[in-house]
Amino acid sequence: MSWREIPLHYVILERVKKRSPVTDQELYQEVKKSVGYEVSFSDFLKALMKLEMRGYLHVVLVKENVRMVSISQG
Numbered sequence: 686m687s688w689r690e691i692p693l694h695y696v697i698l699e700r701v702k703k704r705s706p707v708t709d710q711e712l713y714q715e716v717k718k719s720v721g722y723e724v725s726f727s728d729f730l731k732a733l734m735k736l737e738m739r740g741y742l743h744v745v746l747v748k749e750n751v752r753m754v755s756i757s758q759g
Contacts (some may be wrong), residue, residue: 693732696720698741706755708747709733 693716700715701707707715713729733754736742745753 690721693720693724693728694736697729697732697736701742701754701756706753709744709752709754712754 696716696719697712700712700719704712704715709730712733713724713726716729717724733742733744733752737744740757743755743757745755747753
């Protein structure tokens, strides 16, 4: 296991702020390009869910396996 320089949840939040709304697949590709370590889709979804549960993001299921991610209002 390697040390992560930038926390995954921080990178996700910054990317969504720049480009909201965005699909989860597009966001995942952007996050993978911007971090200096390997990120599995499973880890990405866990971080996304934590951010949603904490009220930072709003995630809507558009169709099967496609989620639209945006910044929460308020």
